[in-house]
Each structure stands twice: as C-alpha cells, then as structure tokens.
Amino acid sequence: MAIFAFVFGAVFGSFLNVCIYRLPRSLSIVKPGSYCPNCSKPIEWFDNIPFFGYLILRGRCRRCHKKINPRYVLVELLTASLFLALYLHFGFSASFFVFGLFILGLILVTFIDWEHYLIPDLVVYPGIVLGLLFNFLFPQMAFSASRLFALKEAAIGVLVGGGSLYLIALIGQLVLKKEAMGGGDIKLLAMIGAFLGWKSVLVSIFFGSLIGAVISILLIFIGLKKRTDYIPFGPYLSLGAVIALFYKGSVFLGYYQI
C-alpha cells in the first residue's frame, strides 16, 4: 500500500509538471498532450512515465536531444515522497485525499512562484473555498468530531492567514518604503488557514520565515542571488505549511481518525 501511495503521488507529480509549465503561460492543461518545450514534438507515453522516462532518455529529449529541466524529476519525486508521508501518517483516509489535494496546490504554487514570481489565483481562490468545505465535511482534518468547530477553526485560519501577512506587508511598506510582501502570499496563507486552521497558519509563518531567511542569506552569500533581487516567499510558506501539517498530524495522531 505504501508503494501504491508513492506511485499515486508520482503520477500526480507528472500532471503537476504540465500545470507548472502551462498555467503561467495561459495554456490549456488538457490539450494537447505532453510535448517538448524546445522542439514542440509530442512526448511518447513510455518516455513520459515518472522517473523511468527521464532515466531511459538520460535527461535529454528523444528528438532534439535538448536537456530536460531536472525540475520535472524533482517535482515527481517530491510529490511521490509527500504522498508516501501522508499515507504513513493518515493511512488511506479522507485526510489522505484532502491533504493530498492541499499538497498538490502547495507544490504548484511553489514552482510557479519560484520561476515566475507569481501565485496563481486559479489555485488559491478555489483552495480557500475547498479548504473550508472539506473542514466542514471531514472534521477529522481538524482532529475534531464537530463540523462547526472544524469550520470555525478554518474560517479563523483564513482571516488570520490573510490578515497577518497583510499587516506585515503594510508595516514593510511603511518602514522599508517598498513592497515587502506580494498579494499572492496573503492569499496563499489564507488557503493554508482554510485547510489547516489558524494555529497552523502561525506555525507556517514561523517556519516559512525562518527557513526563507536562512536560505536567502545562503543564496546571497554564495553569490546566486543579489541583495536587491526579489526573493519569492511562496515556496517557503508552502514548506512551512507542510511542516505544520505533519506536526499537527504527529501531535494529534490517533485522535478522531477514520
């Protein structure tokens, strides 16, 4: 079953790769099938199998021999590993599928923000609505037996997530006289709140800021980024949310599981 969860994640990771490339370019995510971004030739189904396709092709396009972005394998591996972790934490429960969907959204946001400095509304707005709805339908997500309690925690999460970053952005603007935080980050935190509740929003901000600061300083130190470069915050907030999710899952493991 653990292997199944991993493969299940890899397949979704493969689909995420399509979305990560096409969403910011306003291309359809359904048609046409996968193609090489360099030579535009369609990719055979057997070259498109997660991990193995990349290995068989030794990281190059079969037609034009252009190097395939290693991001494709990274996304597949990351999604597969997180789905495996979800299975080990929650088993094949409603929480597995709901948090699986949440993690897909986070990975999508992470890689699009990393490359394009934008967090698509197309992900976060439906994410906020779905997070609230799922908490009401499956209150075990909030480790509670009460639908109203779970919904309340999620609704406060949306307000705290949206509100706290808005406050930081406002202070940043007043003190630094420049935009410290994008509107996308605020919406992303609202989505995190909708899925995980308000306490986990604070955990996400804490770990996201901490890890973000450390990595940014490292990137500047080794010369990959300049002090003046824009550093997207979405990937770090997403990482913070994953930590918050599994932290919550560990503390409350065994309570109200189905």
Ligand SMILES: [Zn+2]
């Ligand atoms: Zn090609």
